[in-house]
Structure formats: structure tokens, C-alpha cells
Amino acid sequence: MTEQRTNGVITCGHNGLRQASDVDVQMRVKQLHKAGLKSRLDILTDSATVQKDHYITDGGNDGVYEQHEVWQVQSLPRGETTEDTPISCNDIFKPLPGQERHIRTVMTKGVAGIGKTVSVQKFIIDWTDGVANQDVDFIFPLSFRELNLIRGDQYSLHRLLLDFHPELMKLNDGEVFKDCQVVFILDGLDESRLTLDLKQNSNLSDVKQISSVDVLMTSLIQRTLLPSALIWITSRPAAASQIPTQYIDQVTEVRGFNDSQKEEYFRKRISDESQAKRIISHIKASRSLHIMCHVPAFCCIAATVLQQMMEKDNNQEIPKTLTEMFIHFLLIQTNHMHQAECETEKQVAQMDSLLTLAELAFKHLEHGNMALHEEDFREYNTDIKKCLFYPGIIKELAFNERKIYYFSHSSVQEFLAALHVFNYYKCLNDNCTTLEVFLEKTHAPLAEFLEDAVKKALDSSSGHLDLFLHFLLGIPLESNQRLLQDQCILTHPMNSSPGIMKICQYIKDLDKEDIAPEKYINLFHCLFEMKDHSLDEEIQELLKSPNGFKLSPAHCSALATALLTSDGLPDGFDLKKYNTSDEGRRRLLPVMRIYRKARLTGCNLSDTLCKAVASVLQSPNLLVELDLSSNPFCDSGVQCLSAGLRTFNCRLQTLRLVDCELSDASCAAMAAVLQSQNCLCNKIKDSGVQHLSAGLYHANCNLEILRLADCDLSDVSCAAVAAVLQSTNSLKQLDLSSNKIKDCGVQDLSAGLCHDNCNLRILRLSDCKLRTKSCEAVASSECKLQKLSVKDCQISDEGFRLLSEALITNPSHLRELDIRYNNQGDSTLKLLSARLKDYHCALKTLYFFPEIRLRPDMQGYPCDLTLDSNTANRNLLLSEGNRKVTCVSEEQPYPDHPERFDYWYQVLCREGLSGRCYWEVEWSGRGVTLCLSYRSASRKGDGRATVMGNNAKSWMVDLNTHLAWHNDKHTGIPTPHVQSKRVRVDLDWPAGTLSFYSVSSSDTLTLLHTFRSPFTEPLYPGFGLLRWH
Secondary structure: OOOOOOOEEEEEEOOOOOOOHHHHHHHHHHHHHHHHHHHHOOOOOOHHHOOOEEEEEOOOOOOOOOOOHHHHHOOOOOHHHOOOEEEEHHHOOOOOOOOOOOOOEEEEEOOOOOOHHHHHHHHHHHHHOOOOOOOOOEEEEEEHHHHHHOOOOEEOHHHHHHHHOHHHHHOOOHHHHHHOOEEEEEEOHHHOOOOOOOOOOOOOOOOOOOEEHHHHHHHHHOOOOOOOOEEEEEEOHHHHHHOOHHHOOEEEEOOOOOHHHHHHHHHHHOOOHHHHHHHHHHHHHOHHHHHHOOOHHHHHHHHHHHHHHHHHOOOOOOOOOHHHHHHHHHHHHHHHHHHHOOOHHHHHHHHHHHHHHHHHHHHHHOOOOOEEOHHHHHHOOOOHHHHOOOOOOEEEEEEOOEEEEEEOOHHHHHHHHHHHHHHHHHHOOOOOHHHHHHOOOOOOOHHHHHHHHHHHHHHOOOOOOHHHHHHHHHOOOHHHHHHHHHOOOOOOOOOOHHHHHHHHHHHHHOOOOOOOHHHHHHHHHHHHHOOOOHHHHHHHHHHHOOOOOOEOHHHHHHHHHHHHOOOOOOOEEEHHHOOEOHHHHHHHHHHHHHOOEEEOOOOOOOHHHHHHHHHHHHOOOOOOEEEOOOOOOOHHHHHHHHHHHOOOOOOOOEEEOOOOOOOHHHHHHHHHHOOEEEOOOOOOHHHHHHHHHHHHOOOOOOOOEEEOOOOOOEHHHHHHHHHHHHOOOOOOEEEOOOOEOHHHHHHHHHHHHOOOOOOOOEEEOOOOOOOHHHHHHHOOOOOOOOEEEOOOOOOEHHHHHHHHHHHHHOOOOOOEEEOOOOEOOHHHHHHHHHHHHOOOOOOOEEEOOOHHHHOHHHOOOEOOOOEOOOOOOOOEEEEOOOOEEEEOOOOOOOOOOOOOOOOOOEEEEOOOEOOEEEEEEEEEEOOOEEEEEEOOOOOOOOOHHHOOOOOOOEEEEEOOOOEEEEOOEEEEOOOOOOOOOEEEEEEEOOOOEEEEEEEOOOOOEEEEEEEEOOOOOOEEEEEEOOOOO
16 A cells, blocks of 8 residues: 655554454443433433532541531532532542542432432433443443332342343343443432341342342442442432441532522523523522522422413512422412313312322321332322322332332422421311321410421421421411412411411520520521511611620521521631620531631630530531630530541641640540641642641651642651651651652651651652652661552662662562552563562562553553544545544545534544543654543634643643643653654543653553643543644
């Protein structure tokens, strides 16, 4: 074959593709499985509710849930205010850049309606559409709602999967899954009725072994059944603790909409821009509605109601409270039913079925159960089909000819339960034994009846009756009764005004120290449901008055409620500026959680207030700085504080305890908190390390982990750290990565590493600009390190020869060595591989980057690339099945396409990559660049920003000028000693690394450049060629 004269030629590919008949069958089944999933999935009709980000948290919850989960959502940190790490739902099994761990089981938490199931659906749809996670072979969604229907049956895992996914029948048996990448999605743990006893249940290991469904699930979770499978569990927060933390590798959280996402939702949902703007303004004006709209499911309810009311424009008053919103939502449902059922008798029968649903909602509320079964309806002689006329209220789920029914959202159930309770009270039904068990004063005047309900809600330790109480206090308003009467849902409205006034006063007069501050805040939300804003108005006046005016505890609860829902909060909260009693301060303290800084100086904090502070630290909060100075603490108060400081929600960076009269016991309690210190990515510099090391010397310091990665340190800091290592200390892990400590710094550090007092076992020196002398420093026979990382340090074979010799003289300690992204060659691999095989050497794990090419078990990593003709500039000729691109003078007859590069001679591949993979490229001519880009990068025009590498969404290596480009900034790259026209590209997307290697004729790899970036979208390989002149 002859080639025409070109400016550049690129071909890409790999070898090692499997060609076995069983693989062909598996591929066909995989395609059928994808098609089956798409057909069975609930359609994402409301794509605006998809939560783009999950947040990685530190684990389970340490505290008790004293609030209804809806109110907890308002204090969750979001967007720019959070220090938790946001990740896409498609990336939950991928470690973060810099992490070296395998994530097998993920727990995703979130309140009802927050978007957990929608995230699951997006994960599956993106996989079936080829958008993400293409290294996965099969995804098996198993909702606990469906599993509940077969909980009494006996299954093998293979049989269970066949029942859920019949297309798998073409696979001979379930053994094939042992060699596949499989994801199990266990959705809705909070709805599980299985006995998930991970201590008592037997463990299965054979996919054909028959047992109960709960044993199958616990065996999957315990990793005895298909141990290589990935597990994704979703749950409401309170139920997540059913799975012990040792079985969970990562916890993520779906936190709902922030304020900008709420607005985005309504603008996407409502095409009329002016109408959407009115709805957004209305939502902002109501505190309760604004809080509830953190939950996407409630946004859907609000949009349904408000859009319909505004379109009718019949001068109806727009709902301002939760109760009004849900009443109008119920009216919309009944109107749909009335349109379907024209005859009056049928309409009456339908209303009876609605009231039956309300009674069932109440009956199941106490047990936290949203699911209903056919026997529930038979008990009330109710036709299930009539209940299904309310699709926004009740839904049906069928599996294996069995059916279950569930409320569309927990708030819908709570509203119906409140409707039932008030309806029975109003009718004074003597047969309401269920209600009498729940409330004592069912025949008392309205105020006493509602007072009884308030006490019942306050007694609930979980807060599960908080929202129910909102509705129960809001429905009796005469305006709300009239709305319900119009649809014959309630008859004969009662005169409720005197009772409403009395219960409002009762709530304002409540003053008990044993009621949690959060409960008071919920009660003041209830006042808004009854349209009592008197305290709110008083607060506005009091805040304008002189500072000497003393706030009552009730005022403080009202103020806390206002502050928690305010916009534009200042950075800090100062408790002392509010003149109030200890009880008033206790009610204000929950406000701290939405601030970054809090000052509680000179407030004479009692043990009770210390408990309240600890409660804030235990709950989700934004606090990074807390000043408790000038408070004479008792030891018991400090114990309370230390308990809060130890919880995973505590993210404090600065804690001031000046002039607090701490005793030795108090100091010991605070020192116990300091078991781990993380200074990651803080520019503390050498002077900061000097201060830090002074604290590390202290006898009470029990610090075990010190992370100083990317802290702008030099070799000067190493001497200070070495001195600490030589002292009596508890330090076991040290991370100095991404600091310019160089060889001289490591030489100083070695003095500490070799000292008898040194307890350090893990040392990370990645990207520290090290050379051969550093290897000499850490190669001492007296060094007791067990894990060492010198990744990306440009160390040569000579340096690793010294390390290998050290492993001969000191074979008993080092167990793990990471030398990836260095200038090592085959000689290093041979030397260190010999140590791995040495029976006397403790070394068990060696990270040596070219092993991806060498190890037979890594054959899944090569990727097959195809050039995308829709992106190719018209002066690029694609050939050989779109695996070769040539720059030519004649324009090619490509059709117009929005993704085509119209000026620069560039082309992208079809495949978007988001895993670990590599490919090789052969090139010739001049002006060749290798690139990776996000799909969203600009393609049009002749500006520099459309050249790959000159924007923030692409990375490029120029093989002629020997420059690496990203975001219009370039770095020089080494010129290989032997010129090669072959390049290997290695992408580790989860770790955030992209490396380019020159490949010699003997397959020796020479590192050209490594980019490091927290990638946020799939990367598309691309190529650029010099423009034809």
C-alpha cells in the first residue's frame, strides 16, 4: 500500500481482544439485558429532579434523629458551603484522585423523595446508553419493595436473577458472573421487611445454593457470595445503620436541592418563564415551603399545584402553608377522579375509598411503614382499583403475580393520616378505638385534643410525627375546612377559631428544659401552619430595640426559626449579643450549624448548654471555627464537648479554649480527641509545621495520622518532623506528598526514620521532586517503614537499585512499595520482582506502572478506539474503519454537524472514558498532537480556546514541540533518547491521572508527562494535526 504525502498520520489500537464463542453469547445477553432494563425502568419523566452530585461523607451517623428528616435536610451543607467531596452518581465506585483503595460496597443515604431511586435510574440508563461505567458487564437492580413480596420464598441467587431478568436464561448458569464485573443495586433498605441479620444468618458462597431471600442478601453484603461484585445500597438515614460499617467501603449522601437548583427545577419544569418566576418568588416567601423544596419530590407537588392554580387564574388564594399546598394537591387528585367518574354515586364511593386510604395511612404511620398489602384493603372492604384512581397518592408494584401498594411520598402519607385523625375527631366517632390508643382526649374540646397531639409528637424520639403535627394543626383552620368541604372530603366544618387561638398560645408558653431545641423550632413552624406570625413580628421589633431588652425563651425559638430559613447569612454567629437566659441560649444554639464560625465566649456555658453544643457538632453542620473562650467549664461539660468533637459530622479546624479553667481531666478528654489530624491542601508552609511540631512533642498528644500533602512545604519542614519522630510519639502515618522537599529534605527526615523512638509505619512522598539520594536516605537497614510511596518522583533505575539492596539487608519490614510514574526501566522491575519472590523478604505488594501491560490479569485495561466522523474537521480523512486519520488538502464531504471542529484540524473518538485504561498511537509526519477532552469543550471558531489543550476542558501533548498543554498553560516534556513514532496513553480517571509514554522498538516505556486533575466528565481521546497551508 502506498501513502500520499501528508502533514500527519495517526493510527490507534490494541491487541489482546478475546475471541471466544462464550464471549459472543455473553455480549448478546448483555445487550438483551440492557434493553430489558430500559424497558422495565420507570421513565425519568422529570429529569430536572436528577441529583447531579452525591457527597462522600465519613460514615454513619453517631447521633439520634430527634427531628423529622425533612427538617434535617435544611441544615445539610451544599454546593460551595460544604467541605464534603461531591461526586457524580456514575462515579460512586471510583476512588478519588490520590486514593489507593478498592470500593466494593457503597451506602447512599437520603431522606424520602430526595432522589435516591432517581440516581439509581440515571446510573442504569447511562450504562445502558453507553455513557458511563462501560467496564461493567451486568447491573442487577433489586428493590426491597419487590424483595418483600418474595421474602418467604426459597431461591438460589441464580434463580432469583432469572426471575427478575429472564433474558439471562441464555447463560448456562450463574457461574459466569464470577468472571464478570457485576453491580447489585439494593434500593430502599428503609423499606426492607427482610431479616438482614449479618451476625446470625448463614453465609452462602455458591450462586446455585438455595436459601431464603434475606440470607442471599446478607451473603452478598458480607462478600461470601460473588465477592467481586459491586454493591450499591440506598436508604433513608435512620435505617442505614442496619448494615454494620465494616461492610461499607464508602458512604454518600443525596442532599437535595440548594436554592439555585430549586430555581433551575421550576424553570425546567414550567415553560412559561413569567409563571416560573412567580412560583419561585412565592416559594421563597414561605419558610415551610422553601424548606420542603429542598426535597425534589415536594418540588414536583408544588409545581403541580401552583402551575395549575396560576393557569386557571380564578382569584384563588395561592397556598402559603404546607397544609394548604397538600390540600390543593389532594383536590387536584379528586378532580381527576370526578372527571373519570361522572355519576354521583360512583363519586361518593370514590370519596369513601379516599377516606379508607387516609385511615390506612394513619394506621401504618406509627410503624414507619409506607407499604400496603391486599389484605389491608380487604379488612376495610375497599376496592383497590378505586384507590388507584389517585395516582399521585398511591402506586402499585407487581412481581411474580403478587402486588404491593405504597404511598407516593412519606409526606403524602402523613397528610392523609392527619386528615383521618381530624375527620374522626370532628365526627366524634365512638368506634375509633385506634385513635383512642394514639391520643387520650379524643372527645375533648379542640384545643385540648390538639394539645394532646403536640405532647405525643414531642414524646417521639425520632421526630417522625413532626410533619404529621403540622398537618393536624393546619387542617382545622376554617379556610382549610372549607376547601375540603367543597370536594365532600369533610362535611359540616366546625368553628375552630377559639381552639386554634388557645393551641397557639399553649405552644408559645411551653418552657421545658427536657424538650430539645429542635422540637421548639418545629413547633414554631406549626404556628406558621396556623397562620400565627405574632412572635415573628415581635422579634422584628425587639431586634430594633436597645440591646438591654431581654429575649424570652419563646422569642429565642422564633428567632432560631427565622435565622435557619434566612437568606444572606453573615459568616459568624455570636451568641453573646442576644440578651437572654440559659434556656433562651439553648434554644438558639441549633442555629450554629448553618454558620462557618461561632463565638460563644463569656456565656457561662453550663453542662446543659455543653450538651446542646455537642448536639450541633454531632448533626450535619458547616462549623469550621468555634470560640468557647472565657467559659469556666466543669469536667463533665468538657466530656460532653469532646463527645461532639469526636463525631464524623464535626469538621472544626479551629477551636479556642482560652481562659476556660481546664483541669487535668479536661485536658485529657480534649487530648483524646486528637487521634487524627488532617492538614491536607492547607498552605501552612514551613512556619506552620514548626508550630505544629511543638504540639506534637507534648506528652498528651496521641496523634497517629498526620497528612501534610500539598501544604507548600520545603526541606526545612523535614528537620522539624524528624525531630518529632525521634521524640516519644505515637505518629504512625505521615503524608508529605506534593511538597518540594527534595533529596535534602528526605536526608533530614531519615534521621528520624532510623531512630529507636520512631513508630512511623506508613510514609507517602509522592510528587516530592526526589532523585537517587532520597533512596539512599530511606534505604537504611534501621528503617522500620511498612508502606512507602515514592510515586511520580522521577527516580531512576539507580535509585531503585539502592532500594532493592536495602530490602536484602532489611527484609523484615517493608510490605508495600509504590514506584509508579518514575523513570524506571526493566532492570528495576527485575530487581524488585526478585524481592517479591524472596521467601525471606516481607514485600508483598509492588505498584509498578508498566505492569498493566505485563500482567495477564490486567487484559481488561486496553481500550478499542474509533474516530468519530461527526467531530472531524473537513480536512481530515478517516480510513481503516475510522481508526486512522490523515491530514489532506481536499475538504471531505462531511455533513454539517454541531460537534464538528470547523477551523482547527482536530477529531475526537466516539468512546468516552471514565475508568482505568490505556491505548497506543502510531504517528508520522509533523504537527501531531495527542489530546483528551470533555465532550462539552468548544468546537467552533478560530479562537485559541477551541484548540485542545488551550482550555480548561482538555489536555494535550504536542509531539513535535515537546510541550504539554492544559488550560492555555504549557510545560516542557523530556525528549526521548531514541526517537519513537509510537506513544502509549494511560488514563486512571478515578485517580485523576493521565500519562503519556514514548514506546521504543523493544517496548520500553519512557514517561513523557503526567497530568493530574480531578476529572468530572468522561474523557474523549482526540488528535490534532498541523493546519494545511
